[in-house]
Structure formats: C-alpha cells, structure tokens
Amino acid sequence: MENQIHITYGITAFEDLHIELTEKQYSSVFILVDSNTKSFCLDRFFKYCPIKVNAVLNMAAGEENKNLKTCEKLWHDLSEHGADRNSVLINLGGGVVTDLGGFVACTFKRGIDFYNIPTTLLAMVDASVGGKTGIDLGPLKNQIGIIREPENVIVDAAWLNTLPYEELRSGFAEMLKHGLIANPSYWDSLKSLTQLTPQRVENFIKPSIEEKTKVVLVDPHEKGLRKILNFGHTLGHAIESYYLTHTKKPRLLHGEAIAIGMILEAYLATHCSGLAKILAEEIKKTFVTFFPKVIISTTDQNGILELLRHDKKNKAGRINFVLLKAIGVPHIDVEVPQALFSKAFEFYHST
Ligand SMILES: NC(=O)c1ccc[n+]([C@@H]2O[C@H](COP(=O)([O-])OP(=O)(O)OC[C@H]3O[C@@H](n4cnc5c(N)ncnc54)[C@H](O)[C@@H]3O)[C@@H](O)[C@H]2O)c1
Ligand SMILES: [Zn+2]
Known part of the structure; x- marks a missing residue:
C-alpha cells in the first residue's frame, strides 16, 4: 500500500530483512551498489544479511549518473539475469542509488518490489523515505520519476563511519x-x-x-x-x-x-x-x-x-x-x- 511506510532500525534489522526476503520467496534477488558502496558497504551487508543474490548490479557513483542511460543499463542487467515480476531489488547506497534503483524497480516489468538500505546520512533522513524515486533529465533534477514506497527501509547509522x-x-x-x-x-x-x-x-x-x-x-x-x-x-x-x-x-x-x-x-x-x-x-x-x-x-x-x-x-x-x-x-x-x-x-x- 502506497501510504504505508516501513522502516526498521539498527543492526538487528538486517536479520529481520533476511527472514523477510526468505519468507517472501522472491524468484530472484538483486542488489544495486555504486562504486563506493560496493567497496565500503557490500561485504558488511552480506555479513549481516547473508542472502543469496542472483547478481550484484553496479552503477558508477555520482549524481551525473542518475540518468536514463544508467537505468537502461540496469534494465538490461536485470533482463539478462532472468529477473521477472516476482524479483526484488535491494538498493544499497546513498540517495542516487535509492532514487535511481527505486525508479528502475518501479518501471521494470511495470514494477517489482524494492528495499532501500541508505548508506549516507542524506539518504537515511530523506531520500530513501517517502516514496519519491526518479532520475535527472539533463541538468534538470528529478524530472522523471514515480512515487512508490519501498517494501522496507533499513536504517543503520554504522554506515556513516566510512562516509566523507x-x-x-x-x-x-x-x-x-x-x-x-x-x-x-x-x-x-x-x-x-x-x-x-x-x-x-x-x-x-x-x-x-x-x-x-x-x-x-x-x-x-x-x-x-x-x-x-x-x-x-x-x-x-x-x-x-x-x-x-x-x-x-x-x-x-x-x-x-x-x-x-x-x-x-x-x-x-x-x-x-x-x-x-x-x-x-x-x-x-x-x-x-x-x-x-x-x-x-x-x-x-x-x-x-x-x-x-x-x-x-x-x-x-x-x-x-x-x-x-x-x-x-x-x-x-x-x-x-x-x-x-x-x-x-x-x-x-x-x-
Ligand atoms: N527521493 C527523495 O525524496 C530525495 C530526497 C532528497 C534527496 N534526494 C536525492 O538524493 C541524492 C543525493 O543523495 P546522497 O547525498 O546520498 O548522494 P550519493 O548517493 O551520491 O552519495 C554520496 C556519495 O557517498 C558515497 N557513499 C554512499 N554511502 C557511502 C558510505 N557508507 N561510505 C562511503 N561512501 C559512501 C556515494 O558513492 C557517493 O559518492 C540526490 O540525487 C537527490 O536528488 C532524493
Ligand atoms: Zn533535499
């Protein structure tokens, strides 16, 4: 339901996420990272949520990549890895990853489930919560997008230790x-x-x-x-x-x-x-x-x-x-x- 917001806090939330993902029996699980969250966050994610993923999807870090070209690459990646309507995408990153990953999930096969795991302070207190997903159109910010809440947002301040x-x-x-x-x-x-x-x-x-x-x-x-x-x-x-x-x-x-x-x-x-x-x-x-x-x-x-x-x-x-x-x-x-x-x-x- 779009007017429900689910947020869980702290390290124990990863255990709950693991259980939830398993119970929901998704046909395939994907995780989206950018180049920084791949280095700084991915291992820790798997340590606390040891879920089997079908593929780790990658995008370059930075606002300049929050565009249609990146979406197109990710839609292809999902498609090539056999994602279907019962697949799920986990967005592990800052607001660029949660905005763009949310949009990719909302549009792939008319919408698959997605989870946000914000790893920047901005994404925790703002971007990952509230259902706005989207991308930029040239220099114009967030011109293309959809409003839909993620299944859950998992907030853990420990990610901030590596944040500039x-x-x-x-x-x-x-x-x-x-x-x-x-x-x-x-x-x-x-x-x-x-x-x-x-x-x-x-x-x-x-x-x-x-x-x-x-x-x-x-x-x-x-x-x-x-x-x-x-x-x-x-x-x-x-x-x-x-x-x-x-x-x-x-x-x-x-x-x-x-x-x-x-x-x-x-x-x-x-x-x-x-x-x-x-x-x-x-x-x-x-x-x-x-x-x-x-x-x-x-x-x-x-x-x-x-x-x-x-x-x-x-x-x-x-x-x-x-x-x-x-x-x-x-x-x-x-x-x-x-x-x-x-x-x-x-x-x-x-x-
Ligand atoms: N949807 C909304 O309601 C909403 C609200 C506010 C902002 N936004 C959007 O959010 C975006 C900005 O988000 P942001 O500030 O998180 O930017 P970002 O996603 O670009 O992250 C900032 C930088 O930190 C790196 N990073 C992320 N987590 C890290 C970690 N734990 N350790 C080290 N490095 C890490 C990223 O790779 C990136 O280089 C903008 O595109 C903005 O439009 C959306
Ligand atoms: Zn803002």
Whole structure:
C-alpha cells in the first residue's frame, strides 16, 4: 500500500530483512551498489544479511549518473539475469542509488518490489523515505520519476563511519530543514551541535525520519502539506543544477546547495511570510557555521534564476515557494516578487 511506510532500525534489522526476503520467496534477488558502496558497504551487508543474490548490479557513483542511460543499463542487467515480476531489488547506497534503483524497480516489468538500505546520512533522513524515486533529465533534477514506497527501509547509522565529512554535512542540512519546518526544539538541539561526527548525529536520525514520515503519510502525492519538505529546495535545486552543469565551478553537494537555498529563502520569508529578521539571521548563522559561504557572482545568480523558471513545481509560469512564518511554522504556495532575488543573494553574502 502506497501510504504505508516501513522502516526498521539498527543492526538487528538486517536479520529481520533476511527472514523477510526468505519468507517472501522472491524468484530472484538483486542488489544495486555504486562504486563506493560496493567497496565500503557490500561485504558488511552480506555479513549481516547473508542472502543469496542472483547478481550484484553496479552503477558508477555520482549524481551525473542518475540518468536514463544508467537505468537502461540496469534494465538490461536485470533482463539478462532472468529477473521477472516476482524479483526484488535491494538498493544499497546513498540517495542516487535509492532514487535511481527505486525508479528502475518501479518501471521494470511495470514494477517489482524494492528495499532501500541508505548508506549516507542524506539518504537515511530523506531520500530513501517517502516514496519519491526518479532520475535527472539533463541538468534538470528529478524530472522523471514515480512515487512508490519501498517494501522496507533499513536504517543503520554504522554506515556513516566510512562516509566523507562533506557527505555527512550534506545530510545534516536536511535534518536542519526538518527542524525548521516542523520542530523548533529539534532545530535548537541540532543548531547547538558544535561538531558533526557519525556518533553525534546518530541519535538525531530517527526523529528526523519521523518528521518526514508524518508529512508524507498525510500527503504522499504532494498536493499540499508535503510541499513543506521543499523549503530551501526551490532555489537550492536551481543552485545544485547550475553548479552540476558548470564543471569549472566548485562542485556543490545536494545538502550544500539547499543550505544556501534555505538561507536565501529565509530572507524571502522576512518579506513574504512574516519571518522575523532575527530568525532569518539565526538561520544564516547556523548554516554558515557548518557550510562555508560560496561566492555566487551576478552572472551565476542569473544562470540560477534561469533554471529556477524550469522548476517542475512551477504552475502556469508562477514560481511558488515554501517559506517560514516562524521556526517550525511553514507557509506553502507563496509567490515571491522577482526583484527580491538579488537582495536575497546580498543577504547571503553579507556577514
Ligand atoms: N527521493 C527523495 O525524496 C530525495 C530526497 C532528497 C534527496 N534526494 C536525492 O538524493 C541524492 C543525493 O543523495 P546522497 O547525498 O546520498 O548522494 P550519493 O548517493 O551520491 O552519495 C554520496 C556519495 O557517498 C558515497 N557513499 C554512499 N554511502 C557511502 C558510505 N557508507 N561510505 C562511503 N561512501 C559512501 C556515494 O558513492 C557517493 O559518492 C540526490 O540525487 C537527490 O536528488 C532524493
Ligand atoms: Zn533535499
């Protein structure tokens, strides 16, 4: 059922997964990894879930591979290994693997079961939960996709021990977002963390997932409430796409881009949804403590705004934002005068 979300936690969840997979008597079992999760995660997965798989499917790591070409390769791989409608795909990786693997599973023979085992913080607290699967179309993020929940999501913080610091921080941006849109006391505890380590964030993972699932259960198809999860993402996605296609510019991870997006949108909120200026300052201060500022030139700002006009969430050419009225109080469908955008970038760059 699409409006049920199954999540299990910790190392014992792998034992349960093993039992569940065996009981379901899938005709064949496949596991998808990218080049990093193949090296860092696959052996540990088999250690705790010693299931017999028909094939390990591989994809190259990185957002630039979250595209149709990779899907096509994987559909062929499944086909060549005799996958049928009763096969199952286990996605072991970050958000790229869970988004793309979920989409491959949802479309192969009109849909086979899939499980997500998120191995990045971002995939744990966000990408692997909530049923959105999909791929990018050229520079445009997540343009093609399907909403369907995995059979189960197995969350185990131990994967984070091999994750690069920047990736940990990227996921932390989504956790901060969950505090900002839904839970002021959660925001307060996260903002007082002085150091980001797997051990320090571990206990905050479950509450973050719970904030997201609460929203998704009410509105799985993003007709209303679910839009709040897009706070920081309207501008954040445009920034992410822009930096992805301008290869001479520094690479920005998803969380790094939406961290900037949240600062910019906090500024917009002070003009368009009544957020107190002091709270916009608090949001900026918190994000820049963890995410060093990126200088975004006027040319880059224009390029970003051009991409913004292609956001799939636009309706009839209108760009709608999710803004905040206060910490924990989101406001959806706010139209923003375009003249404010350059001021928002000024706010971001100012000390
Ligand atoms: N479906 C959704 O609702 C949703 C929500 C948020 C983000 N997303 C998507 O998620 C993607 C970003 O996810 P991500 O940040 O996890 O990126 P990612 O999948 O690219 O993972 C980041 C990097 O970490 C590596 N990695 C993964 N696990 C590791 C581990 N345990 N140890 C060492 N290295 C490891 C990966 O190979 C990759 O190089 C984006 O495509 C974004 O659009 C989807
Ligand atoms: Zn996000």
